Amino acid sequence: MRATFRVVIVSSLIFGACALSSALACSVPHVATAAEITAAADVILLVRAPDVTITNISPIEMTVVELLKGEFKSKTVIVHGQTVRYEGPNDGTVPYDSVRPGGLHGDCYASDYKAGGQFLLFLRGGDVHWSPLAATNEEVSGPKDPWVVWVRDRLKAR
Numbered sequence: 001m002r003a004t005f006r007v008v009i010v011s012s013l014i015f016g017a018c019a020l021s022s023a024l025a026c027s028v029p030h031v032a033t034a035a036e037i038t039a040a041a042d043v044i045l046l047v048r049a050p051d052v053t054i055t056n057i058s059p060i061e062m063t064v065v066e067l068l069k070g071e072f073k074s075k076t077v078i079v080h081g082q083t084v085r086y087e088g089p090n091d092g093t094v095p096y097d098s099v100r101p102g103g104l105h106g107d108c109y110a111s112d113y114k115a116g117g118q119f120l121l122f123l124r125g126g127d128v129h130w131s132p133l134a135a136t137n138e139e140v141s142g143p144k145d146p147w148v149v150w151v152r153d154r155l156k157a158r
Contacts, residue, residue: 026103026104026105026106026108026132026133028108028132028133031097031098031131031132031133031134032131032134033095033097033134034094034095034096034097034135034150034151034154035095035154036131036134037122037131037134037135037136038069038122038151038154038155039158040122040124040131041069041070041122041123041124041136042069042070042123042124042125042126043067043069043070043071043072043121043122043123044067044068044069044070044120044121044122044123044151044155045064045065045066045067045068045072045077045120045121045123046064046065046066046068046118046119046120046121046140046142046143046148047062047063047064047065047077047118047119047120047121048062048063048065048116048117048118048119049062049083049113049114049115049116049117049118049119050062050063050115050116051115051116052083052115053083053084053115054081054082054083054084054113054115055082055084056082057080057081057082057111058080058081058082059078059079059080060078060079060080060081060082060083060113061076061077061078062076062077062078062079062119062121063075063076064076064077065118065143066143068120068148068151068152068155069155070123077121077123079113079121079128079137080111080129081110081111081112081113082111082112082113083112083113083114083115085112086102086112086113086114086115086117087100087101087102087110087112088100088101088102088139089114089138089139090135090138090139090147094146094147094150095147095150095151095154096135096138096147097134097135098133098134098135099133099134099135099136100135100138100139103133104133107129107132108132108133109128109129109132109136110137110138111129113137113139114139117139118139118140118141118142118145119137119138119139119140120137120138120140120145120147120148120151121136121137122134122135122136122137135147
């Protein structure tokens with residue numbers, strides 16, 4: 001009985017330590033604000049994800065709908081992600097100062113995309129995964145989405 005109790009206690013401690021480690025996986029000293037990512041991005045694109053099922057993290061070719069900032073000649077952009085387990089859009093208020101639900105665990109970046117959805121991508125060095133826990137690839141409803149409008153207004157003010 002006593003040995004069984006020890007096993008249960010030790011197992012509980014190990015499980016708790018693992019859970020705590022997972023919870024802390026996305027802890028960073030500073031989460032870049034909407035203003036910071038807008039200023040720091042080389043390119044900002046409004047894109048449409050393909051309406052396909054992608055089960056594993058892999059390259060996804062998205063269609064460029066609009067270029068908001070920088071120079072970008074291609075009609076498509078490649079991001080790494082999947083579409084089968086989309087966790088939903090950002091539930092914060094515009095301007096988004098943190099990532100959507102899909103980026104709150106794991107490597108601190110959202111890599112889940114809604115098949116056929118539109119996203120506002122903030123690229124730096126050609127990648128959306130450059131600022132952990134920041135809103136660098138949020139789902140939007142289109143060119144008139146409040147997040148797109150906020151970013152456009154911010155860029156005009158600069």
